[in-house]
Amino acid sequence: MDEEKRASDRYLNDGSITISFTPCRFKDRKAQLLNVSECGLCFRSDTPLTPGTTVFVRASEGIYENLDSDAVCRLRTMGMVTVKWCRAMKRADRTDHEIGASYLLHY
Numbered sequence: 001m002d003e004e005k006r007a008s009d010r011y012l013n014d015g016s017i018t019i020s021f022t023p024c025r026f027k028d029r030k031a032q033l034l035n036v037s038e039c040g041l042c043f044r045s046d047t048p049l050t051p052g053t054t055v056f057v058r059a060s061e062g063i064y065e066n067l068d069s070d071a072v073c074r075l076r077t078m079g080m081v082t083v084k085w086c087r088a089m090k091r092a093d094r095t096d097h098e099i100g101a102s103y104l105l106h107y
Contacts, residue, residue: 016030016031017030017033017058018030019056020055020056020057020058021053031045032044040100040101041101042098042100043057043098044097044098044099046094048086048088049097050083051084051085052082053082054082054104055080055081055083056080057079057080059077080103080104083101086099
């Protein structure tokens, strides 16, 4: 079993975010937010991201409606994140990627 390394509480979420790549050589991608903390977030994407990659993330309209009050305080409307890890998740008909990222500037 992996040892827990998170320094802050995570709050589950089921909303969508938009990932913008830097530099802007790739098209924006939609991703599914899985959880959020004051230090970072975890999301699912059909696009694999290499650890160390910096991306810009934006919360989609209406995402805050599904969050409890503690999570609302931690999810930013937009921000730069650095990818810390990326794991392939095999599905019956495709492969998604679960990605953990930390905010470049913490609150």
